[in-house]
Amino acid sequence: MRKITLYLLLIIPFFISCQEARKDELTLKVLATTDVHGALFPYDLVNDEVSKSSLAQAYTYISKERSKNDQSVLLLDNGDILQGDPVVYYSNFEKPNQKHICAEVMNFMAYDAGTVGNHDIEPGHEVYDRLVNEFAFPWMAANAVKDSDGTPYFTPYTIIEKEGVRIAVIGFITAAIPKWLPEKIWSGIHFEEIEATAKKWMAIVKEKEKPDMIIGLFHSGMGEVDGNESGVVENETFKVAKDVPGFDMIVCGHDHQEAIKWVENTDNKQVLIINPKSKAQFLADVTVSFKLNADKKTYSKKLEPQLIDVKALPVSKEFEERFKTYFQEVKDYVSRxxxxxxxxxxxxxxxxxxxxxxxxxxxxxxxxxxxxxxxxxxxxxxxxxxxxxxxxxxxxxxxxxxxxxxxxxxxxxxxxxxxxxxxxxxxxxxxxxxxxxxxxxxxxxxxxxxxxxxxxxxxxxxxxxxxxxxxxxxxxxxxxxxxxxxxxxxxxxxxxxxxxxxxxxxxxxxxxxxxxxxxxxxxxxxxxxxxxxxxxxxxxxxxxxxxxxxxxxxxxxxxxxxxxxxxxxxxxxxxxx
Missing domain, CATH: 3.90.780.10 (5'-Nucleotidase, C-terminal domain)
Structure with missing residues (x-):
């Protein structure tokens, strides 16, 4: 009995402190990229000229936001980074025994989570399997499922804790990959439609994790605007936002659109959909204000979205200096x-x-x-x-x-x-x-x-x-x-x-x-x-x-x-x- 009493004396203060750690009000910042397609550096290696947008410029804004309060910023990527530029082609195929440039860059930028895109599958197993191990953050796709046992091939979701708030991020990939890519590229995997998978993992996440906020990273286009259906299997975001309650916001992509939209789901709640286009032209920026409810356990949330024009940002000197040797190596390669x-x-x-x-x-x-x-x-x-x-x-x-x-x-x-x-x-x-x-x-x-x-x-x-x-x-x-x-x-x-x-x-x-x-x-x-x-x-x-x-x-x-x-x-x- 004395041991139990001592144990309770030890853990009760812990639970009290956890409850006290939940602030009455706080603000978090969610930043996201999508469909970067190799636009890591501020230079167009194909046309041999300075480019308008890149992660090197986006990092300037990300660093500025972190300087205000590093613990209040989440940085997410929504897939399709491994194709579209000589920078990533070189790392994919010419230097397969070196750490991938996307892992080097995105780890340096300290991404919290990312989703796999169809153009990340296209380079083949050797490339994306290697990235799973090289990324310092979870690379997700809940609906990319192993043929062998029915479990997700990639991480299905992750929990990120910021300022005492638990945020669940669930990742999905467009299910239309078998229409475009030969089976040997995705051997051992099948791709389930996002809606069914989202319902499954939403229930798991809610029950197991008890998150304060749920973010979807959908490498899938809008697919339906104002009730007009268009290629649901490939582009499911609008339909899932409406029919699968639980998401507070969804970062979508794949269709290279610039968009901020609100969707009312079947629980009559507003869901934010934000799409920062492609090639690092925009950075999704969502300010999330949390206010503790009367129960002192749950938060109400207010989301304020904007798209930051990366083209208007200066290049991060820290970023440029860090990767100048690799950049010059690729520049020499494309100049052959x-x-x-x-x-x-x-x-x-x-x-x-x-x-x-x-x-x-x-x-x-x-x-x-x-x-x-x-x-x-x-x-x-x-x-x-x-x-x-x-x-x-x-x-x-x-x-x-x-x-x-x-x-x-x-x-x-x-x-x-x-x-x-x-x-x-x-x-x-x-x-x-x-x-x-x-x-x-x-x-x-x-x-x-x-x-x-x-x-x-x-x-x-x-x-x-x-x-x-x-x-x-x-x-x-x-x-x-x-x-x-x-x-x-x-x-x-x-x-x-x-x-x-x-x-x-x-x-x-x-x-x-x-x-x-x-x-x-x-x-x-x-x-x-x-x-x-x-x-x-x-x-x-x-x-x-x-x-x-x-x-x-x-x-x-x-x-x-x-x-x-x-x-x-x-x-x-x-x-x-």
């Missing part, structure tokens, strides 16, 4: 000569018809695979590679993404249906020559394409015509193979295309050619082991001198309509450049 181009090529031409830029990629894909037909799209809206010496940095202009190169078997009919689908989302049906040709929208930001140009797939290896006057699904006429042989709708052809398209990305093979996800796997006969950019680089190095040409294997009719529309719409999109 690869080969020589005899003429300038640009993607603006590729928006309107066959072009030297796209034909170069098509011909390399055909050469590498020995395929009969190649599909590809212009992967940049307005990129130019000048004539003369080509450097490693130019390969990031020529091919933006780390896709693999696939070879698949498709019938002639499936090739035609693939193209019908592509051109229906690229060119309007025109009733007269003054009708719009491309899908262009106007806004305060100017004229922009309203459909996604990276889905504007054309073909090489066949000769064909697009008739602008014809109705949907009946606009493509394939006359022959480009080598002079007859084209047969019933024959099976070997087709080269990138892994994004080969896994169903964009819908060309699924909605267009009518193949199931199972059939996509069955039709694939070969895949490269390294990204397509690597093989493009090696091909150009072997050629030494490349003469980019356009063979005009596909044309648009009526030609007079096409020429007039191209002239006026080029000016709409690109001015007089």
């Amino acid at each position: 000569p690869v080969g020589r181009f005899t003429k300038c090529i640009k993607t603006s031409d590729a928006m309107f018809g066959d072009s030297p830029f796209v034909d170069l990629i098509q011909n390399i894909q055909l050469d590498l695979t020995g395929a009969d037909v190649s599909f590809t799209a212009p992967l940049s809206f307005n990129t130019k590679i000048d004539s003369g010496m080509l450097y490693v940095r130019d390969l990031f202009k020529l091919y933006r993404f780390e896709n693999l190169l696939y070879t698949m078997n498709l019938t002639g009919q499936e090739i035609k249906d693939f193209l019908e689908y592509s051109y229906d989302k690229w060119f309007h049906q025109m009733k007269k020559k003054t009708d719009p040709m491309l899908f262009i929208k106007s806004s305060e930001k100017g004229n922009q394409l309203s459909t996604m140009f990276f889905n504007y797939d054309s073909a090489q290896g066949i000769d064909y015509e697009l008739d602008l006057r014809k109705e949907k699904g009946n606009r493509i006429h394939i006359s022959k193979m480009s080598n002079g042989e007859a084209f047969d709708l019933n024959k099976t052809y070997k087709v080269a295309l990138n892994s994004y398209r080969g896994n169903g990305g964009g819908g060309h093979l699924t909605e267009g050619a009518g193949l199931s996800q199972k059939e996509l796997i069955e039709r694939m006969t070969n895949s490269t082991t390294k990204d397509l950019r690597f093989y493009l680089m090696k091909w150009i190095e072997e050629q030494k001198v490349v003469n980019p040409t356009c063979d005009n294997n596909w044309t648009v009719s009526p030609e007079a309509w096409w020429k007039q529309a191209k002239e006026r719409e080029y000016k709409l999109l690109y001015g007089n450049n």
